[in-house]
Amino acid sequence: MRLMVLLVLSLLLAVVPATAQNVPSVGTPATLDVATWNIERFAQGGQPQFDNVLAVLQQADIDLWALQEVNDRFAFDDLVGDLGQGWAGTWTSGSGSIGYGFIYRTSVVNLLQATTILGDFSYEFASRPPLLLRANITLPDTTVSNVRFIDVHAKCCGDETSYNRRVAASAALKNYVDNLIAIDAPVLVMGDMNDELRSSIYNGQTSPYQNFRDDAEDYTFTTLALDIANVATYCSNVACTAGSTLDHVLVTRSLETSYEAGSTRRFDALLEEIPNYVNTTSDHLPVYARFDFMPLPTAGDDPTVPTNFALHAPFPNPFRDATTLTYDLPEAADIRLEVFDALGRRVATVAKGVRPAGTHDVQFEGNELGPGLYLVRLTAGTHTATRRLVHVP
Numbered sequence: 001m002r003l004m005v006l007l008v009l010s011l012l013l014a015v016v017p018a019t020a021q022n023v024p025s026v027g028t029p030a031t032l033d034v035a036t037w038n039i040e041r042f043a044q045g046g047q048p049q050f051d052n053v054l055a056v057l058q059q060a061d062i063d064l065w066a067l068q069e070v071n072d073r074f075a076f077d078d079l080v081g082d083l084g085q086g087w088a089g090t091w092t093s094g095s096g097s098i099g100y101g102f103i104y105r106t107s108v109v110n111l112l113q114a115t116t117i118l119g120d121f122s123y124e125f126a127s128r129p130p131l132l133l134r135a136n137i138t139l140p141d142t143t144v145s146n147v148r149f150i151d152v153h154a155k156c157c158g159d160e161t162s163y164n165r166r167v168a169a170s171a172a173l174k175n176y177v178d179n180l181i182a183i184d185a186p187v188l189v190m191g192d193m194n195d196e197l198r199s200s201i202y203n204g205q206t207s208p209y210q211n212f213r214d215d216a217e218d219y220t221f222t223t224l225a226l227d228i229a230n231v232a233t234y235c236s237n238v239a240c241t242a243g244s245t246l247d248h249v250l251v252t253r254s255l256e257t258s259y260e261a262g263s264t265r266r267f268d269a270l271l272e273e274i275p276n277y278v279n280t281t282s283d284h285l286p287v288y289a290r291f292d293f294m295p296l297p298t299a300g301d302d303p304t305v306p307t308n309f310a311l312h313a314p315f316p317n318p319f320r321d322a323t324t325l326t327y328d329l330p331e332a333a334d335i336r337l338e339v340f341d342a343l344g345r346r347v348a349t350v351a352k353g354v355r356p357a358g359t360h361d362v363q364f365e366g367n368e369l370g371p372g373l374y375l376v377r378l379t380a381g382t383h384t385a386t387r388r389l390v391h392v393p
Contacts, residue, residue: 024269026288027061031260032108032137032144035267035288036066036190036247038153038234043072045280050075052274052281054082057103060267062288064104066190068153071099079103090114096127100153100191110136112146118176124169126155130191142293147255148180152191154208163202166195170208174215181218181252189250192234192284196245197227198365212250217352220256222264222289223248228322228363231266233287238278240271240285247287255291257332257356263290305357306330311378311385314364318390322365325350325376331357333380339364339389340375347374366391 027033039053057065057079070076073091080089080103091101094116102114113134122129131151137144152173155165173189180187195201195208212219223245226233232243251259267286271277277285306328314323325337337351350364364376374389 023059025061032291033062034064035062035286037286038068038192038284040282042070043075048280063108066151068100068192094128095122102133121172124165128153148187150189154194156194158201166208186254187252193248235278249289258291258293260290309383314389318392325362335380342373
């Protein structure tokens with residue numbers, strides 16, 4: 001009899017799926033923490049995939065998730081239900097069959113509206129017109145009203161037709177968000193954009209999202225540093241050491257001052273905590289970012305804030321592909337960070353707009369510059385500083 005009981009128990013244990021139990025927290029109670037994640041045909045990966053995804057959402061301390069490839073409404077509802085009280089979600093399949101949506105913590109994200117947008121561009125968006133969520137954000141020390149979150153799952157693939165559809169979709173999206181910027185609405189765009197930022201996966205053509213990058217006054221890709229470092233968010237091998245940077249976070253100017261510099265990361269810990277992650281859970285890793293809406297500090301409030309205005313020497317210098325420009329602000333200021341050639345002609349505006357007190361790092365790419373000497377100039381109010389910069393072939 002005892003042998004029979006042991007046999008039954010062993011059989012039961014054998015079918016219990018392994019789940020991730022030690023996913024690290026990457027959020028904090030005082031900040032808005034967001035993430036985007038393509039879960040690769042969620043609901044078709046069976047119970048192991050469901051359990052792994054649930055563990056990540058339960059343990060990562062992210063307040064709002066923009067999800068893609070959640071292809072089954074019932075599985076999405078089960079996921080929200082298993083997260084328990086304090087969580088909610090909104091899901092759509094657009095006009096196609098590949099679902100996407102938001103899951104969020106209701107104590108932080110107070111839903112005002114959820115709707116698809118740009119339906120007239122359904123073809124360009126591969127039958128997945130963006131999903132917009134408008135909400136008030138409630139944090140322990142502040143409330144931010146009418147923040148727009150946009151979940152994008154762009155057309156895939158590296159062929160010319162798909163590329164052209166992404167270009168057209170990006171143009172439509174920028175036109176839509178430009179109108180929101182005109183009324184000073186804070187907008188955060190997240191998703192699987194299925195292309196890179198410096199050049200396209202299609203034959204090295206101009207990135208479909210160059211239109212946003214050209215408008216540095218109004219938009220910032222917080223994922224640009226990942227792209228520059230060739231950090232794959234889409235994994236083409238099981239170790240995710242190869243692939244493409246396809247998953248992005250884009251913020252408008254009214255949110256940029258609240259973005260915690262350097263907080264955008266690929267969720268690398270999942271490769272260790274979830275056995276065989278790429279084969280059991282997704283071929284994309286989540287990308288997360290943090291926003292701190294506390295009042296902007298001044299040098300007198302915080303000893304870590306610089307006491308003097310300064311523009312540091314670029315590093316590396318000379319540089320070939322990209323260099324980092326670092327500057328210090330003792331108080332919040334409306335700044336312009338520009339690059340001029342040896343004849344005094346402006347060749348790039350690297351940053352522009354109000355920035356909080358603190359030390360700021362900005363990536364500057366010189367791929368389109370000829371070799372030679374350039375000047376970097378920082379202007380903030382009555383303060384001006386310059387540095388020499390050398391670009392080599």
